[in-house]
Amino acid sequence: MLIQSEHGQIEEAHSISAGLDYPGIGPEHAYLAASGRADYVGIGDEDVLVALQTLSELEGIIPALESAHAVAWLMQEAGKDIARGTTVLLNLSGRGDKDVAQVRDILRGRE
Amino acid sequence: MKSLEVTLRDLRSRGRKALVPYFMAGVTPDWTQHVAAAVHGGADAIEIGIPFSDPMMDGVVIQRAAEVSLAAGTNLDSICAELSGSDLGAPLIAMTYYNLFHHYGLRRAAGLLHQGGVVGAIVPDLTLEESDEWREVCDETDIATIFLVAPSTTEDRFALLATATQGFCYASARMAVTGRAQGAGEATRVVEAVRATSDVPTFVGIGITTPEQARDASEHSDGVIVGSALVDTILHGASPAETEEFIASFRRAIDA
Numbered sequence: 190m191l192i193q194s195e196h197g198q199i200e201e202a203h204s205i206s207a208g209l210d211y212p213g214i215g216p217e218h219a220y221l222a223a224s225g226r227a228d229y230v231g232i233g234d235e236d237v238l239v240a241l242q243t244l245s246e247l248e249g250i251i252p253a254l255e256s257a258h259a260v261a262w263l264m265q266e267a268g269k270d271i272a273r274g275t276t277v278l279l280n281l282s283g284r285g286d287k288d289v290a291q292v293r294d295i296l297r298g299r300e
Numbered sequence: 301m302k303s304l305e306v307t308l309r310d311l312r313s314r315g316r317k318a319l320v321p322y323f324m325a326g327v328t329p330d331w332t333q334h335v336a337a338a339v340h341g342g343a344d345a346i347e348i349g350i351p352f353s354d355p356m357m358d359g360v361v362i363q364r365a366a367e368v369s370l371a372a373g374t375n376l377d378s379i380c381a382e383l384s385g386s387d388l389g390a391p392l393i394a395m396t397y398y399n400l401f402h403h404y405g406l407r408r409a410a411g412l413l414h415q416g417g418v419v420g421a422i423v424p425d426l427t428l429e430e431s432d433e434w435r436e437v438c439d440e441t442d443i444a445t446i447f448l449v450a451p452s453t454t455e456d457r458f459a460l461l462a463t464a465t466q467g468f469c470y471a472s473a474r475m476a477v478t479g480r481a482q483g484a485g486e487a488t489r490v491v492e493a494v495r496a497t498s499d500v501p502t503f504v505g506i507g508i509t510t511p512e513q514a515r516d517a518s519e520h521s522d523g524v525i526v527g528s529a530l531v532d533t534i535l536h537g538a539s540p541a542e543t544e545e546f547i548a549s550f551r552r553a554i555d556a
Binding site for chain 1: 402
């Protein structure tokens with residue numbers, strides 16, 4: 190599965206997280222999506238920054254920018270598609286200390 | 301046997317070393333005139349590069365040419381439409397990457413190529429093990445599937461690839477992407493490894509930059525492929541007449 194034009198040319202991707210800045214996904218995810226065993230959603234850079242800060246401030250856990258996408262989605266859906274009181278398993282797959290310098294620069298640039 | 305291989309075997313039996321230039325389709329509005337000029341200058345077959353956004357086997361020159369061509373709006377449909385009905389005087393071999401064919405649908409892509417008069421396809425990122433579906437579709441037409449071998453190819457794979465390839469076997473002279481280089485690389489060893497298992501015509505490419513390199517490579521093989529050195533001159537504004545002279549200079553060196 191690729192981000193590509195109607196003629197099969199690969200398009201430029203963009204993401205705030207380097208690990209997601211790629212116009213394709215791996216075969217396992219492609220299979221899970223195509224077979225309907227997993228749902229995939231999109232999250233924008235702004236929500237990711239908020240999620241990273243929120244989890245850091247509330248729990249002292251700094252999520253990687255990649256993992257912060259999942260946190261952002263959970264914050265967005267809590268009380269909506271995901272009822273309050275639901276037990277949710279979130280895979281915090283990476284640590285964000287690698288990202289703090291980049292996030293600091295982005296937030297400072299806005300002051 | 302596909303018509304490409306009949307032609308190339310016939311060439312060899314007449315003692316002529318094949319000269320196969322590579323052109324990037326759509327890189328200039330007059331690119332087909334460059335192809336015709338090359339045939340006039342002594343080319344025996346033509347590789348038509350179909351531009352792809354992520355050309356994993358190509359170096360900077362052909363990458364640049366692909367970008368220029370794509371920016372001009374080139375795609376597989378437009379190339380095959382341009383080629384169809386134009387007799388350029390030599391067998392045409394498409395070189396591109398598998399995603400284009402996969403995305404178009406194999407039968408549709410092969411049909412377009414066939415309509416464009418293409419009789420061979422080089423798809424460097426298509427491995428032998430993944431190629432059955434493509435080869436079956438090509439067998440419904442006259443398109444030969446050409447495989448590459450390289451200095452890193454192992455003995456048992458030389459046998460598999462030299463047997464599976466149609467038209468000719470593409471012998472990469474070095475472990476490199478397409479581009480200018482010096483010397484002969486490991487061409488002789490690679491060609492001899494193919495010849496140990498098959499009598500398919502074997503052409504040397506990757507890094508053939510000068511007529512002298514082409515002459516040396518052709519002495520130990522059935523022909524040579526020249527790509528980046530030629531494409532570079534076209535990117536720098538060479539005319540079809542200059543392309544003809546470029547090819548003629550290689551022809552003279554090979555035939556000398």
